[in-house]
Amino acid sequence: MDKNQLDNAIRCGQEFLASYAGPKAGTRPYQLLERLFENATRRTGPDTFEFTWKDIAEPADHEDEGKQLKRNLSTAIQRWAGHTDALSELAIDSGSSCIPVIEQLTQGAGAGIMNRYIIRTAPARSDLQCDKADIPAGYIRYTLEMVDGPNWVGRLVNGLAAKGWVWRSMIGTIVAAVTCACFMIYLGLLALVLEKTAFGLIKALIDVLIVLAALYFTFSPLYYCVTRRIIKASFLMTPLDLQSTQLEYVETGQKHSSGRPIRQFRLVSYSATCQLCKARVEIENGRWRMWGRLVGRCDYNPQEHVYSFDYTTRLGRLIYPEYIMLADTGYCSKINDEKLPSASSANDTNFRDSQGLTAEGCVADVQNGG
Numbered sequence: 001m002d003k004n005q006l007d008n009a010i011r012c013g014q015e016f017l018a019s020y021a022g023p024k025a026g027t028r029p030y031q032l033l034e035r036l037f038e039n040a041t042r043r044t045g046p047d048t049f050e051f052t053w054k055d056i057a058e059p060a061d062h063e064d065e066g067k068q069l070k071r072n073l074s075t076a077i078q079r080w081a082g083h084t085d086a087l088s089e090l091a092i093d094s095g096s097s098c099i100p101v102i103e104q105l106t107q108g109a110g111a112g113i114m115n116r117y118i119i120r121t122a123p124a125r126s127d128l129q130c131d132k133a134d135i136p137a138g139y140i141r142y143t144l145e146m147v148d149g150p151n152w153v154g155r156l157v158n159g160l161a162a163k164g165w166v167w168r169s170m171i172g173t174i175v176a177a178v179t180c181a182c183f184m185i186y187l188g189l190l191a192l193v194l195e196k197t198a199f200g201l202i203k204a205l206i207d208v209l210i211v212l213a214a215l216y217f218t219f220s221p222l223y224y225c226v227t228r229r230i231i232k233a234s235f236l237m238t239p240l241d242l243q244s245t246q247l248e249y250v251e252t253g254q255k256h257s258s259g260r261p262i263r264q265f266r267l268v269s270y271s272a273t274c275q276l277c278k279a280r281v282e283i284e285n286g287r288w289r290m291w292g293r294l295v296g297r298c299d300y301n302p303q304e305h306v307y308s309f310d311y312t313t314r315l316g317r318l319i320y321p322e323y324i325m326l327a328d329t330g331y332c333s334k335i336n337d338e339k340l341p342s343a344s345s346a347n348d349t350n351f352r353d354s355q356g357l358t359a360e361g362c363v364a365d366v367q368n369g370g
């Protein structure tokens with residue numbers, strides 16, 4: 001490992017932080033990461049950057065003996081690990097092969113011995129190697145982020161491998177739910193025959209519908225995740241600070257004795273940048289003709305800037321033809337480059353409103369020959 005390699009990795013980390021507009025962007029852990037990389041650029045050692053909280057503290061941090069800083073640092077390290085894929089893509093795009101990793105090196109032992117931390121380089125994930133020039137024209141590329149700190153419902157499912165008793169329980173649960181639903185339908189049909197009064201019939205049918213709906217909403221995500229491989233995660237699993245998370249059913253690399261791949265559940269968050277307005281694109285359930293599919297919706301204009309989503313190629317394409325045409329003209333990117341704020345401030349609706357620079361405005365201009 002040489003200084004150049006770490007310098008490249010640190011630059012990659014700084015570039016990522018400068019453009020990051022995802023959940024909790026700009027919060028104290030991310031501000032601390034910026035400070036940390038700034039400190040790392042000024043290091044004198046050649047290969048790694050080792051530090052304690054005092055090395056990166058500012059005068060205000062000493063007021064509480066660095067307690068707040070240490071908490072932020074712990075959160076920052078946890079969140080940084082969730083950005084490995086995004087960092088790998090960024091590193092590869094800029095011709096580098098390594099990313100910066102932040103770890104706790106040693107545990108403090110009281111009596112003034114402090115925790116030591118380190119920034120070192122790690123190889124970028126080569127399976128994400130994708131030359132930007134190879135991405136077909138008109139497509140956006142999604143980036144995967146692991147969901148760190150899922151709530152307790154998410155923790156029950158995240159990383160659960162479908163093998164042994166887990167696999168048998170899953171099959172048993174789905175079979176039990178389907179059997180229960182069939183039984184409720186049978187009871188509903190029986191009520192049609194046996195109930196003598198209209199009130200009794202309506203009450204029985206409502207009871208049946210409530211139980212069927214409860215069964216569907218409780219157990220269908222499990223079934224759909226297993227059969228579709230990826231679904232929008234339930235709000236019960238989504239941390240409050242994340243708008244959209246997905247539950248994937250991915251291969252672990254191991255195999256059952258039958259040769260069938262063992263899969264596991266994984267809570268993730270895919271996002272991309274909108275071609276039209278540079279805002280963040282997040283994954284949602286499709287509506288109308290996109291029913292049953294996942295789509296990417298732009299945070300700034302979720303109704304119109306809608307993209308297809310493929311988690312295997314991580315690529316997506318605008319769905320509505322008028323916007324495909326618009327993106328192909330490069331009109332909006334020209335407008336974005338010249339007048340719009342950077343991606344990190346693309347959600348500043350006041351700015352856009354004050355400038356009259358909406359994507360609809362772009363469409364109207366193009367259609368009017370402007």
Ligand SMILES: [Zn+2]
Nearest residue numbers: 274277298305
């Ligand atoms: Zn957009």
